[in-house]
Amino acid sequence: MFDQACVMELINALRNELGTAYVLVDQDTLPWSKDWMGVYHWSPLAVVRPSDTHEVSKVVQLCNAHNVAMVPVGGNTGLTGATQAQDAVMISLDRLNEIHRIDPDAMTAVVGAGAILHNIHEAADAHDLIFPLYFGARGSAMIGGNLSTNAGGSNVLRYGNTRDLCLGLEVVLPDGAIMDVMSELHKDNSGLNLKHLFIGGEGTLGIITAAVLKLYPKPLAYATAMVGLRDLRSALPLLNRLQRETGSGVEAFEFMPRRYIERHLQKTDGAIEPFEGAHEINILVEIATTRSTDLEPETDGTPRLTAILERSLADMIENDAAQDAVIAQNENQRRTMWERREAAAEITLGEKSSVDTDVAVSLSNVPVFLERISPIVAEIDPTGQEFYIAHLGDGNLHYTYFASSDDLGLRDQVMEAIENVVLELGGSFSAEHGIGTSKLNSMARRKNPAALALMQKIKASFDPKNLMNPGKVYPTENG
Ligand SMILES: Cc1cc2nc3c(=O)[nH]c(=O)nc-3n(C[C@H](O)[C@H](O)[C@H](O)COP(=O)(O)OP(=O)(O)OC[C@H]3O[C@@H](n4cnc5c(N)ncnc54)[C@H](O)[C@@H]3O)c2cc1C
Structure with missing residues (x-):
């Protein structure tokens, strides 16, 4: 239980530092007092909204000096209860939302931790580039949260997960020190690569305030299809064949069983069947190209990329390796296919x-x-x-x-x-x-006991008072 006088002193100090409008208490903290799924509920001592790295550092120093726990929060779309903040100060990164710089030649972006994933997509798109991290919550999840959870999503097979998309970080450590490893380098062997401790660290070792991200050329075209299979074992041959024929151009390969399709139809207004008949195994496959030659029409007028997909699928159907296939004929049909897939979290809520x-x-x-x-x-x-x-x-x-x-x-x-x-x-x-x-x-x-023990030692050496997102990631003896 907290000493109320100490909490009030901290809140006043936070107000002096950030301004009263950015230190929320009581009812004003309600939007941050439960997780996206509505499974976990808590009452934070306050939600603070610093505007820059120095303010984050000040907040951390004050919480540390008052021995009060801190929980960083981005879009609060995490699915594991990692932003629970009972009796803690929540530090929202939402005001560090700037996309500072895009270097189209180096294909990098320098962004604040509060930049919303969708906004990074838009900023990259303006330069004909992509930041290839895609999942349903991209309209509210923030890059600091994506990095801290090492988010995956639908394009990992081509571009890797968030860890693979990050070159450098700026982090406020649990004592308030600012660690600047905002490297834009692809090679840097100057000692331990510390950024990897914070990526996937779920805010337990420090607060990410900015990042350098890798961008990729924007595909000139996509070919997207739903494929119906009888047996899941036919899926990998399809994936491998398409990888071979497109020079590893498969962007996404997602599996939805019939039960998923049925639930989506029940729970979503306007949802439609993917095929005329029902199939046990439904695959959403998307291939993409950045080569203009792949857009050239074949003799029947079909662009080469789509023709590759068509030929492979037709061949599989002929050989009874696939039962059915529907190729998106326009962006609307492609979106419908993706909306079906991306409804997963909502339809199980x-x-x-x-x-x-x-x-x-x-x-x-x-x-x-x-x-x-x-x-x-x-x-x-x-x-x-x-x-x-x-x-x-x-x-x-x-x-x-x-x-x-x-x-x-x-x-x-x-x-x-x-x-x-x-x-x-x-x-x-x-x-x-x-x-x-x-x-x-x-x-x-x-978890392997030696690995777990090492993680616990790292946590203790970064955060000896256990104030940075305590109670997450590292189990105690009581579970
Ligand atoms: C509809 C839906 C679909 C999803 N699909 C996917 C998916 O396909 N793949 C996937 O990987 N995840 C998915 N998720 C989970 C979630 O969106 C991701 O984990 C996302 O990366 C979290 O970002 P956030 O900004 O919401 O983080 P939050 O939920 O705010 O925080 C998550 C964790 O990161 C910490 N954190 C947040 N910001 C910082 C920071 N700046 N510095 C340090 N720590 C910080 C928090 O303390 C917490 O531990 C989905 C969620 C939803 C709701």
């Missing part, structure tokens, strides 16, 4: 007894995982129901189990069974959403 996981296995083990886990969970909870979707091109499955009751013991059993199968297959229990608080038990049970 509010399912009370769901066991949510975000696992990774090697690409060829995705079908093996599903074959093994189904009978196991059915035995634990025969009236529960599986629900999943996958970034199949990188082996990341969002496997959810709608348990038949809210019983914690039952849900834990399901979770442990999933972890068991994932580890048997050499996978990870956390592919892209991070640990936050929701995966602390998995972290305690499944």
Whole structure:
């Protein structure tokens, strides 16, 4: 419990530093007092909105001097309860939202941590470039949050995850020191590459205030299709064939089972079936090109890129390796395909007894995982129901189990069974959403003990008072 006088003293000091309008308390903190899913609720001591790195540093120094916990927050779209801030000061980066500079020749962007992902996309687009990190929450998630969760999304198979898209960082450390490693270099072996500790660090080691990002040439054209398969094992041959024929031009390869399609149809106004008939395995595939020769029409007038996709799919259908395919004929049809895929979080929102996981296995083990886990969970909870979707091109499955009751013991059993199968297959229990608080038990049970102990030592040496987003990522003895 806090000494109220100490809290008031801190709040007054924060107001002096930032101005009263940027130190929110009581009712004004409500928009920040729950997570996106509405699963976690908390009451922060205050939400502060510094305007620049120096103000972030001042805030951190004040919280540190008053021994008050701090929780950095961006768009608050994280899915693991990592911004819970009971009795802590939340430090919102939303005012550090500037896109400082785009260097079109070096293909880099220098941005503030509060820049919204969609705005970075727009800024890059103005130079015919892309920042290739795409997922449903891009309209509110901020780059500081993307980096801190090392977000993945739909294009990891071509461009890597956020870690791969970052050249440099500026970070305010837990004592308020400003660490400037805003390198624009592709090569820099001057000691440990410290930025990687903060990427995926979920705000537990420091607060990212700015970043240097890699940009890529904007594709001149996309060819996007929905493909219906009978067997998930036919998916990888399709992916590999398209990679070969397009010079590794596959941008996204996403898997939606029939149950997903049905739920999307039920829950989304205006949703349409992807095909005339129903298929168990539905793949959204997108290829892209930056070469103008790929736009040249073939004899029937079809641009070369689309023709490659058409030929591969027609050939697979003829050989019974695929059952159906629909190629988007215009941007509207492409958007419809993507909207179906990107509705995943919304259409599962509010399912009370769901066991949510975000696992990774090697690409060829995705079908093996599903074959093994189904009978196991059915035995634990025969009236529960599986629900999943996958970034199949990188082996990341969002496997959810709608348990038949809210019983914690039952849900834990399901979770442990999933972890068991994932580890048997050499996978990870956390592919892209991070640990936050929701995966602390998995972290305690499944992370290699030596790796976990080293992480805890790093945390203690950066943040000896445990004030920077405490209670997240590193399990304690109590879980
Ligand atoms: C509809 C939907 C779809 C999604 N799809 C995907 C997906 O495909 N792939 C994926 O990886 N994720 C996905 N997510 C999860 C989420 O959007 C990402 O994790 C995103 O990167 C979080 O960004 P944010 O700004 O909202 O961070 P927040 O939720 O605000 O914070 C997340 C974590 O980062 C820390 N943090 C935030 N800003 C900073 C900072 N500046 N410095 C240090 N720490 C900070 C917070 O303390 C917290 O630990 C999805 C979420 C939703 C709601």
